[in-house]
Amino acid sequence: MKREVKLYNILLPIWILYFFPQVWFITLPGNLIIDCGVLLITLAVxxxxxxxxxxxxxxxxxxxxxxxxxxxxxxxxxxxxxxxxLPDPVGSWVDQVLSAAFLNPFRTLSGFLYTLSGVAIVGVCIYFFDKRAMRSCALLDERQRHIIALTMAIVTAPWTFLIPLYAY
Structure with missing residues (x-):
């Protein structure tokens, strides 16, 4: 029985895939190349x-x-x-942070920190997901698993969340 592999990761923020479905043709192979490259380079080091x-x-x-x-x-x-x-003042403050975060994260400190926290959440998730995935790999010891998971988390986090959509 053949195992089914579904193809569903740092080139672009995931929400762009919803609004522009044709981007999948770039994102799928691009993320595969990046993930495999980071893994191979880490193993080489x-x-x-x-x-x-x-x-x-x-x-x-x-x-x-x-x-x-x-x-x-x-x-x-x-x-x-x-x-x-939510009604003012919370709703208007959140709206300012969101517009800064989505349009240009470098426009305000709160927008930058909000966007950076999203990148950090993804990095932490990648670390723990990859560490768990490597438990079944007998070819790696615990130190190597930690280093690989940490490298994957830092390098493949979606840093493109920080790319401004507008320069204002």
Whole structure:
């Protein structure tokens, strides 16, 4: 029986995939290349002898779990939007933070911190998801698992959340 692999991660924020579905054609292979590249480079730095075997066992898990982590970060960023529906003064403050965060995170400190917290949430999720995915990989010891998960979390976090949509 053949295992079904679903293809569902740092090139673009996950919410763009909803508004512009054609972006999937760039995001899917781009994230696969980035995830596999980061894993291979990390294994090379660790001087691991079974790079191909580890990559073969983990690539699809890292890829899918990266998309799940991106989705969780997008939920955080969009979930905060509902607070903007509250009456003043909370609603107007949240609305200012959101407009700054989504249009240009560098416009206000609160918008930057809000967007950065979304990136951090995704990074933490990637770390724990990847660490859990590597439990079944007997080719890695605990130190290597920690280093790989931390590297994947830092490098493949969706830093593109911080790219301004407008320059004002």
């Amino acid at each position: 660790l001087k691991h002898t079974g790079k191909k075997a580890v990559l073969k066992q983990l690539w699809w898990k890292f890829w899918l779990l990266g998309f799940l982590a991106d989705f969780m970060g997008a939920l955080f960023l969009f979930g905060f939007w509902y607070l903007s529906l």
